[in-house]
Amino acid sequence: MSVQVDFEAEIRRVGQALADAMPTHARNPLEAVDRKAMELAERDERLQAALLRLVDVTPACRSLEDLAGHLKGYLDEVGERPPSLDAAMRAAHTKAGRVALGAAATAGVRHMAHRFIVGESPRDALRAIERSWAEGIGTSLDLLGEATVTQAEADRYAERCADAIATLARAAAHWPERPALERDSLGPIPRTNLSVKVTALTPLIRPEAPHVGREDAARRLRPLLRAAREARAHLHVDMESVDALETTEDLFFSLLEEDEFRAGPSAGIVLQAYLRESPVQLERILDRARRAQREVALVVRLVKGAYWDHEVVEARQQGWRPPVFESKADCDRNYERLTRRLLDARPLVRLLIASHNLRSISHAIALNRLSGGEDRDLELQVLRGLGDDLARALARSGLRVRTYAPVGDLMAGMAYLVRRLLENTANESFLHDWRGGAPLEELLAPP
Amino acid sequence: MSFRNEPTLELRRAPARQSLLAALDALDARLPLSVPVLVGGGRGRVEGIESTDPGRPSRLVARAGGGTSEDALAAVEAARRGFRDWGRRPASERAEVLRAGAAGLRERRLELAALQVRECAKPWAEADADVCEAIDFLEYYAQGAAELESGPELVQAPGERNLMRHAPRGVVAVIPPWNFPLAIPTGMTAAALAAGNAAVLKPAEQSPASALMLIEVLHAAGVPADALALVPGLGDAGAALVRHPGVHVIAFTGSSRVGLEIVRTAAQTPDEQGHVKRVVAEMGGKNCAIVDEDADLDDAVPALLRSAFAYAGQKCSAVSRVLCHEAVAGTLIERLAGATEALIVGQAEDFATQVPPLIEQEAQERVSGYSHLAAEHGRLVVQRDEPPGEGWFAAPTIAADLPRDSPVLHEEIFGPLLAVDVVADIEAACDAVDALPLALTGGLFSRNPATVERVIARSPVGNLYINRATTGAMVGRQPFGGNRRSGIGSKAGGPGYLLQFTEPRVVTENTVRHGLVVE
Numbered sequence A: 001m002s003v004q005v006d007f008e009a010e011i012r013r014v015g016q017a018l019a020d021a022m023p024t025h026a027r028n029p030l031e032a033v034d035r036k037a038m039e040l041a042e043r044d045e046r047l048q049a050a051l052l053r054l055v056d057v058t059p060a061c062r063s064l065e066d067l068a069g070h071l072k073g074y075l076d077e078v079g080e081r082p083p084s085l086d087a088a089m090r091a092a093h094t095k096a097g098r099v100a101l102g103a104a105a106t107a108g109v110r111h112m113a114h115r116f117i118v119g120e121s122p123r124d125a126l127r128a129i130e131r132s133w134a135e136g137i138g139t140s141l142d143l144l145g146e147a148t149v150t151q152a153e154a155d156r157y158a159e160r161c162a163d164a165i166a167t168l169a170r171a172a173a174h175w176p177e178r179p180a181l182e183r184d185s186l187g188p189i190p191r192t193n194l195s196v197k198v199t200a201l202t203p204l205i206r207p208e209a210p211h212v213g214r215e216d217a218a219r220r221l222r223p224l225l226r227a228a229r230e231a232r233a234h235l236h237v238d239m240e241s242v243d244a245l246e247t248t249e250d251l252f253f254s255l256l257e258e259d260e261f262r263a264g265p266s267a268g269i270v271l272q273a274y275l276r277e278s279p280v281q282l283e284r285i286l287d288r289a290r291r292a293q294r295e296v297a298l299v300v301r302l303v304k305g306a307y308w309d310h311e312v313v314e315a316r317q318q319g320w321r322p323p324v325f326e327s328k329a330d331c332d333r334n335y336e337r338l339t340r341r342l343l344d345a346r347p348l349v350r351l352l353i354a355s356h357n358l359r360s361i362s363h364a365i366a367l368n369r370l371s372g373g374e375d376r377d378l379e380l381q382v383l384r385g386l387g388d389d390l391a392r393a394l395a396r397s398g399l400r401v402r403t404y405a406p407v408g409d410l411m412a413g414m415a416y417l418v419r420r421l422l423e424n425t426a427n428e429s430f431l432h433d434w435r436g437g438a439p440l441e442e443l444l445a446p447p
Numbered sequence B: 001m002s003f004r005n006e007p008t009l010e011l012r013r014a015p016a017r018q019s020l021l022a023a024l025d026a027l028d029a030r031l032p033l034s035v036p037v038l039v040g041g042g043r044g045r046v047e048g049i050e051s052t053d054p055g056r057p058s059r060l061v062a063r064a065g066g067g068t069s070e071d072a073l074a075a076v077e078a079a080r081r082g083f084r085d086w087g088r089r090p091a092s093e094r095a096e097v098l099r100a101g102a103a104g105l106r107e108r109r110l111e112l113a114a115l116q117v118r119e120c121a122k123p124w125a126e127a128d129a130d131v132c133e134a135i136d137f138l139e140y141y142a143q144g145a146a147e148l149e150s151g152p153e154l155v156q157a158p159g160e161r162n163l164m165r166h167a168p169r170g171v172v173a174v175i176p177p178w179n180f181p182l183a184i185p186t187g188m189t190a191a192a193l194a195a196g197n198a199a200v201l202k203p204a205e206q207s208p209a210s211a212l213m214l215i216e217v218l219h220a221a222g223v224p225a226d227a228l229a230l231v232p233g234l235g236d237a238g239a240a241l242v243r244h245p246g247v248h249v250i251a252f253t254g255s256s257r258v259g260l261e262i263v264r265t266a267a268q269t270p271d272e273q274g275h276v277k278r279v280v281a282e283m284g285g286k287n288c289a290i291v292d293e294d295a296d297l298d299d300a301v302p303a304l305l306r307s308a309f310a311y312a313g314q315k316c317s318a319v320s321r322v323l324c325h326e327a328v329a330g331t332l333i334e335r336l337a338g339a340t341e342a343l344i345v346g347q348a349e350d351f352a353t354q355v356p357p358l359i360e361q362e363a364q365e366r367v368s369g370y371s372h373l374a375a376e377h378g379r380l381v382v383q384r385d386e387p388p389g390e391g392w393f394a395a396p397t398i399a400a401d402l403p404r405d406s407p408v409l410h411e412e413i414f415g416p417l418l419a420v421d422v423v424a425d426i427e428a429a430c431d432a433v434d435a436l437p438l439a440l441t442g443g444l445f446s447r448n449p450a451t452v453e454r455v456i457a458r459s460p461v462g463n464l465y466i467n468r469a470t471t472g473a474m475v476g477r478q479p480f481g482g483n484r485r486s487g488i489g490s491k492a493g494g495p496g497y498l499l500q501f502t503e504p505r506v507v508t509e510n511t512v513r514h515g516l517v518v519e
């Protein structure tokens, strides 16, 4: 009992310290234009839908006028419009008005996109990445793209990944030393870090035939693993929807079990705590990591999961039991249980806690400290645009932190942007409560 | 209505896949099945037609009785007897029997799916969905019959009592196709039975075994032998049923050629026939999908691929013509072509297969004829190698640059051939759709609410799908059926479908006696 109380007290202490380390305006990570849009979106579900549909269609519109036409169509479906939007609707009646409205909307969308997307190409992104590095924040680059539906598109994605590794590694050689980011008690940690998506590496993801996608994606992931090994880069395989889960996991381990990758590169996989089967999946992952007998620890990024709505809708349409928890508290509790299991599984694994939830993060940091672990044996990760201030606070506190930074053009970035906006305006999210000014005590309470 | 669709199997889970493979093994050990003529509880001939595995034509799946005109006559006679009892039962009782039938299908769902894989080369996910749809039809029409019994509300004036009832018509001849070997026969049979009719089922000669399993399940559930007969056979058995003066309703799904022939024959009303026949016909389609310049191609390409090539395009709802806005035509064609090249062509039993073999050699020849036409008049954008080995395979093909009068753009192909037709704008696309006499399904990919509204207003099709595949209609959610020359306009799995199997009777009773209302 008293251990429990001490533990909760430690979590609160860690959380308080992090909150104190954040800039005062940090309760709202979004600024000006975005904030206005977000506030509107949070007020009304149909407004939120209109905003998301606008963002989604922006790159496909051939002219500003065309974009304004779409915007008007979306707003038409919103029952009660705030006065500012009514003015926009009136503007849409004349050509000049539509052009102006289209220009404003494009600017708004670009501005929002820029918050979440670091640049159009890895080279483009270098400045921002180096600035972060100087502040003590690492980066994992993620290449956004259109959906892969052809072999040529998969090839192009793989080429972009190889280019990103080379570009980053070349630049990283000249970065100043940042000991907190470069070593834990198991050894060196790569500066260069790339996240890849399996659904982009093959057009053949077939939920009912996982081997097909696995074999096809392996042809492209294998050279990337080699490139990462040569460049001393870390390669992280993101986790997507359940439809791709078996493919992704099998692909990852079947390659890492190959002899040539025994000594490297550093590679990671993702565990999604919103999955009801995640505890079983974790045991399977640990088991496979043990059997692979690699010389470098397996890296596991623990997340809640980014496809909650998709999983629930798909399951409902098919009449299946959703594969995800349906209460946020269940998901959060599971996240903490998995955190504990993963911390205990060291040194077989290196653990990354990827979350913006101060409670989830503080829980992991406190648990690590109380069980005698060193701070440097835990990495914290945030998404660019959502966790920038948090990342700075973590860095200032001497913790190892990395930002997940997507790269890509506007066209490719929209699906990502829509997902982030949706996440950011979701009622059941930490960021929502945080922005809403909920007391810290409440935010740090056990789920 | 408190109807819920039967959940499909979650095939992304390995145990579900293994259970199906085990069912296939068990089925294989029992092949060939024998499918007798089943009339009035008696088992008739089991020789005459053979159904084979389209993926390995040397494998015999079933021997079925070649039902003759005499068998058809006997079946109608038995059905008339059966109708007397079945038609008098309260709707709630009939509904219970149909629900028991649904339970029976549920119990045998793995076996039923396996049979479709073998008999019709239907890939697993689709075979399983077909079984679920069959279960849905039984449940949905059972519920509908119970609701129909109370009749609609009529206007009531003082001194009179007005009632409207829906009585069964009598004997229904059910003539389904092979492409939904369980769902379509079940749907038409279940509607006939739910409304209180007796039914004679003449399955497609390519899929008699699936029909036999349906009949077995329904008889076991309590449908009397006389009220439901099975007459496997060729076209002549069906034709005899259609001509028979004892038949009241013909429920048909299949080609436009046969459907129109049925409409003509059924219209003849010989003197000894005491009623006018009704035809419920669901026929072919030439389904177009419109792709607007603002469409999200990331979504449109996979959806088009599914619509055109799933089950090798052998669905009446399949898309065979894309009307693409010229601003995105280049990109769309390139991505569609690449995605088509990546399709997995193979045996239906392989979970990876997206494009299985066609049903029979004749189909293979027909599709290849259209491919040649497309190559001659236009350009084949993708031409894949024919897969090696046995089976009636046809390579998935994309054609473009076809002249507007090419038959490839106008006729139903019923195979894996998709033509891309470039249009200047959405109005032109709507004009092209409007010019077609067939109007079954249609698709639209657009993110502009104004465009969506315009296309909805102009589209003549029975089922229009927006920003999704045009196949996979679900009972109760997407009542299904075509307009114009694609069908009579009825909607299977929707409200109102049962009414076609009934005869409305209105009763008005005078409740005034000596100037007083006695009620």
Ligand SMILES: Cc1cc2nc3c(=O)[nH]c(=O)nc-3n(C[C@H](O)[C@H](O)[C@H](O)COP(=O)(O)OP(=O)(O)OC[C@H]3O[C@@H](n4cnc5c(N)ncnc54)[C@H](O)[C@@H]3O)c2cc1C
Pocket (backbone or CB within 6 Å): A237, A238, A239, A240, A270, A272, A274, A301, A303, A304, A305, A306, A307, A308, A324, A325, A326, A327, A328, A329, A330, A331, A354, A355, A356, A357, A360, A381, A382, A383, A403, A404, A423, A428, A429, A430, A431
């Ligand atoms: C660096 C980084 C990498 C990431 N990589 C991946 C990845 O590879 N794959 C992936 O899927 N996600 C990934 N994510 C996203 C992550 O899964 C979350 O969507 C996001 O971080 C929000 O979670 P949170 O802990 O920050 O916030 P919180 O507000 O604490 O949690 C929000 C999350 O809770 C869950 N949730 C919401 N409502 C409910 C409910 N009713 N019932 C149950 N659960 C609910 C959802 O998962 C939702 O995203 C990554 C995130 C980061 C920071």
